[in-house]
Amino acid sequence: MTRAHQHTPHHAEGVHHPGHGHSSPEGHEHDDTGQAEILDLDAEVLSEHIASITAWLPLRSGPRRIVDLGCGTGAGTFALLDRFPDAHVTAVDTSAGHLQLLREKACARGAEGRVRTVQADLDSDHWPDLGRPDLVWASASMHHMSDPGRTLGRVRELLAPGGLFAVVELAGFPRFLPADAPEGRPGLEERAHAATKGFHAEHVPHRGADWGPMLTAAGFTVEAERTVIVDIEGARSEAVGRYAHGSLRRIRDVAAPALDAEDLAALDELLDPDGPDSLLRREDLAVRTERSVWAARRA
Template identity: 80%
Template sequence: MAHTHEHPVHHDESGQAEILDLDAEVLAEHMASITAWLPLKSRPRHIVDLGCGTGAGTFALLERFPDARVTAVDASVGYLRILHEKACARGVEGRVRTVQADLDTDHWPDLGTPDLVWASASMHHMADPGRALRRVRDVLAPGGLFALVELAGFPRFLPAHAPASRPGLEERAHAAIESLHAEHVPHRGADWGPMLTAAGFTVEDERTITVNIQGEPGGAISRYAYSSLQRIRGVAAPALSPEDLAALDELLDAGGPDSLLRRADLVVRTERTVWAARRA
């Protein structure tokens, strides 16, 4: 693993890293329920976490399977450094190997023959998902399982009537970024079942988890909403009306009376779908 000072996390990445960490904290129970549900034939010894980010899946899997080791793969050196630091802090660095790799290339690094490959919210970023899925099939051990987890979209936090000055603001902000994502990330929200079948997998099971978690003012959900809407603002700003933008800025004014960090009506609302597949 590279030394910390050689690879600082870029500003944009550090904002995204914070969202990934908050997502892991807020949705820990849901993540645990997914790892418990996996239709495994035996306890995995070697797991590959593709597009591991800052480690939400890696640590959930290490906890669920105390005898397993995880190869955590990501394109971002910054994310891998954060993951490595967390592994050291938890005393599990001996069970984690980090691999920096661009999974959009034809030449994947040697990932061994894992019993379980896990890809959470990473496959939709692939330029050629079909090729990536075929590569997953090739590295899986015979009888091994591929768990593909995807989000229905960005979580929602505000009630429909909020904020009072601009009801429906959050949906309009989401609509603005979703048209952009449709162009740049066309596979987000896709049905991965047919793509898995086309890549040589048999889908054994599929499950959709509905998330609905009430937040406390100033707690993790408030911070998660704040970081998420701050990021959405950065992307959606050109498509929003001046009135919507002003209302969004009031929500994002950390010290203001209408700040997201002070609200008592925030709820994380989202869906995650997981496909469990084996080599056909």
């Protein structure tokens, strides 16, 4: 097994934010529109990350049939189409709204003939016909499965002989503020994330799991593993502020019961789009996170 560590400083490299087709980035249910905004910002700010992973995949030949499980609004789908110009992607998600946006993007790119969308709940007892893909891509979706072992087994059965399964998962949610920010409440961001741990332990217990042993138990051989460290200066992209604002806004209600009044007030000041301390106005933001990737074949 190989492990590559990539430090990607100061430029927009892609990260697939959590939740594609399941719950929101912080495990809290929101409407499709709000979640789609986060997924689209994720794709915009961190697109180079996704491209770097697709280029790294240990493929024996260019895949012609790809399935994107938990595709969201299409960040992975379009990165795969760009990387593999002869491929066709079947994009699977629970959200009809996300799939509609994905189809609209495909039409705008002139790629509608290379994309098929399928609305499906991957936790259901019966999956729709997804063909026999050469590559299955699951980015930030596997940790939402109620029975990951069963889902991995189904992916194994789905793959064509010699096909590759790429699992991209969250080593941690993005952080945006410096440790000494905001003024008067330093460390607020870490406390807000800590305040959501109980919720996540209950609702997304597989977040942050080591998928290597689970893949092996499901009948895969893990051929390569990679950890990607992302560090992007906010000054490089205006979208970083919107990405930070949307991400912290979506954890606010989950974190609120465990935050003291001063922290909650400071968080609301950061989230006030018109306030002087708004995340949308700050010049000291960055995107710091990690993603872990496993590439596996049927044993």
